[in-house]
Amino acid sequence: MIDWKDMLARGGLAATEKRLLVVHALAEAGAPATPQELLAVLGAKLNRVTLYRILDLLVEHRVAARHNAGERAFRYCLSAGHEHHAHFTCSRCGHTECLDSGQFGDGLSALLSHLPMRVDTAEIRFGGVCRGCQGG
Ligand SMILES: [Zn+2]
Ligand SMILES: [Zn+2]
Numbered sequence: 001m002i003d004w005k006d007m008l009a010r011g012g013l014a015a016t017e018k019r020l021l022v023v024h025a026l027a028e029a030g031a032p033a034t035p036q037e038l039l040a041v042l043g044a045k046l047n048r049v050t051l052y053r054i055l056d057l058l059v060e061h062r063v064a065a066r067h068n069a070g071e072r073a074f075r076y077c078l079s080a081g082h083e084h085h086a087h088f089t090c091s092r093c094g095h096t097e098c099l100d101s102g103q104f105g106d107g108l109s110a111l112l113s114h115l116p117m118r119v120d121t122a123e124i125r126f127g128g129v130c131r132g133c134q135g136g
Contacts, residue, residue: 011061022054031097032075069096084108084122090130
């Protein structure tokens with residue numbers, strides 16, 4: 001069981017009720033979600049402006065990751081303790097998922113740490129055909 005308050009604390013953020021709502025919604029989504037999808041889940045508990053503000057904050061503090069899956073809207077997911085993680089987007093059904101590749105992410109962090117510049121963001125997205133779509 002993940003401690004959401006602890007997750008926020010590690011990002012240097014106080015665990016306010018609204019932040020916890022957003023972190024929980026991101027976890028429940030199970031896949032990178034758009035603000036639209038999150039709003040659909042959160043309903044009346046949070047307005048759009050507040051949601052965007054909290055998402056920005058979570059990204060800034062590396063609790064969540066923001067990435068572009070080639071759509072109009074950004075997608076958000078929890079960083080799950082890894083500074084960097086990769087994503088996969090299926091070219092047939094358009095589904096995007098987080099690759100739970102701790103080793104990969106940590107390897108990337110190690111690689112980046114050797115660079116003379118400070119890298120704040122790294123976006124790695126694999127494209128191909130997901131398991132579900134390979135059947136047909
Ligand atoms: Zn697919
Ligand atoms: Zn992700």
